Amino acid sequence: MIYADNAATTKMSSLAIDTMVKYMNECYGNPSSLYEVGQRAKDVLEEARGRVAQCLGASIKEIYFTSGGSEADNQAIISAARLGLKKGKKHIVSTAFEHHAVLHTLEKLKKEGFEITLLDVHSDGLVRTDEVAAAIREDTALVTVMYANNEIGTIQPIREIGAVCRQKGVLFHTDAVQAAGHIHINVIDDNIDMLSLSAHKFHGPKGVGVLYAGKGIYLENIINGGAQERGKRAGTENVPGIASAAAALEEACRNIDEYQSRLTPLRDRLIDGLDKIEYSQLNGDRINRLASNVNFCFEGIEGESLLLLLDDKGICASSGSACTSGSLDPSHVLLAIGRPHEVAHGSLRISLGEEATTEDVDYIIKSVTEVVTYLRNMSPFWKDLEAGRRPHLFAK
Numbered sequence: 001m002i003y004a005d006n007a008a009t010t011k012m013s014s015l016a017i018d019t020m021v022k023y024m025n026e027c028y029g030n031p032s033s034l035y036e037v038g039q040r041a042k043d044v045l046e047e048a049r050g051r052v053a054q055c056l057g058a059s060i061k062e063i064y065f066t067s068g069g070s071e072a073d074n075q076a077i078i079s080a081a082r083l084g085l086k087k088g089k090k091h092i093v094s095t096a097f098e099h100h101a102v103l104h105t106l107e108k109l110k111k112e113g114f115e116i117t118l119l120d121v122h123s124d125g126l127v128r129t130d131e132v133a134a135a136i137r138e139d140t141a142l143v144t145v146m147y148a149n150n151e152i153g154t155i156q157p158i159r160e161i162g163a164v165c166r167q168k169g170v171l172f173h174t175d176a177v178q179a180a181g182h183i184h185i186n187v188i189d190d191n192i193d194m195l196s197l198s199a200h201k202f203h204g205p206k207g208v209g210v211l212y213a214g215k216g217i218y219l220e221n222i223i224n225g226g227a228q229e230r231g232k233r234a235g236t237e238n239v240p241g242i243a244s245a246a247a248a249l250e251e252a253c254r255n256i257d258e259y260q261s262r263l264t265p266l267r268d269r270l271i272d273g274l275d276k277i278e279y280s281q282l283n284g285d286r287i288n289r290l291a292s293n294v295n296f297c298f299e300g301i302e303g304e305s306l307l308l309l310l311d312d313k314g315i316c317a318s319s320g321s322a323c324t325s326g327s328l329d330p331s332h333v334l335l336a337i338g339r340p341h342e343v344a345h346g347s348l349r350i351s352l353g354e355e356a357t358t359e360d361v362d363y364i365i366k367s368v369t370e371v372v373t374y375l376r377n378m379s380p381f382w383k384d385l386e387a388g389r390r391p392h393l394f395a396k
């Protein structure tokens with residue numbers, strides 16, 4: 001079996017599992033309890049916080065643990081919106097291809113009277129910094145732009161966007177869930193005010209996320225109750241999960257250069273191989289993309305059947321994101337980069353893991369080529385294209 005859906009989730013590393021089991025066994029106390037067993041848990045929690053801070057170039061008091069990337073996104077955006085409202089600011093700038101954790105939060109704020117500008121991401125899947133600058137108004141409360149896209153893997157000019165926000169005095173949040181542990185991030189150098197990440201995207205456990213919020217940045221509670229996380233996120237802390245997440249992040253950050261130099265040639269080999277399939281096109285910029293991510297559209301192919309047949313061949317991949325499969329809507333990300341509806345249904349996302357080999361990549365190329373040919377031969381839509389009754393959308 002080749003697991004090539006690492007953008008959906010990753011296998012936990014041995015270190016992450018060992019750390020989790022160790023603290024499940026040894027550290028069952030409640031960090032809020034004053035006796036020693038509790039205080040030991042508190043020490044583990046704070047040590048993990050320090051490690052996460054160090055990985056991001058942040059300070060320990062700027063790190064808040066959450067239940068995942070979605071919660072961190074929700075809290076960052078809602079906090080900035082509430083603060084904005086107090087200052088009479090009711091405008092938020094974001095992009096059309098954010099994760100639904102961001103888009104659906106923005107939709108909710110829109111119903112409450114906020115004005116949302118969703119920037120175009122162009123056909124290369126990249127946001128333009130000058131367009132972010134032009135969209136910022138006197139009443140802009142927040143700019144939120146993802147670091148790397150979860151479907152097409154494109155990496156955004158975060159440092160430049162952050163600089164523009166600083167210059168204009170607007171809060172800047174980035175959903176860095178796909179980027180953390182995969183590319184170097186430093187919240188100071190990158191001019192980031194708030195950042196979200198999620199442990200299960202870098203070989204940590206599911207259900208643990210982090211919200212970084214720079215010193216003095218207002219946070220509003222999403223989960224109300226006890227005074228955990230300096231009063232900003234109630235609920236007894238998931239100490240073993242948090243310790244495991246910190247270990248996984250440290251491990252991933254330590255290995256970023258090696259990971260990138262190993263995966264980039266494999267990714268490019270896969271892109272070259274799939275590019276040979278006629279009437280196919282890579283989605284997103286070829287260079288400015290995560291080392292793990294390949295995303296293609298094939299004319300005349302329906303994504304779900306492609307995935308099922310690849311599954312028969314032992315390949316786990318995805319069409320669009322895991323969160324939207326099961327719905328028949330075409331991917332909002334592919335529509336955002338200007339793919340027509342017909343081909344936005346026919347996409348394939350392959351997200352390689354660090355254990356991927358050249359043989360795996362060649363097997364994926366061979367299998368996808370076979371499956372695409374097989375499906376096209378059965379498709380009346382494809383016959384129309386071939387007979388010239390419909391125009392092809394891509395060059396051969």
Ligand SMILES: *Cc1c(COP(=O)(O)O)cnc(C)c1O
Nearest residue numbers: 068069070099101150177178198
């Ligand atoms: C996975 C993902 C999320 C959601 O994170 P969870 O921990 O699963 O809630 C948010 N944003 C992006 C870009 C993601 O890839």
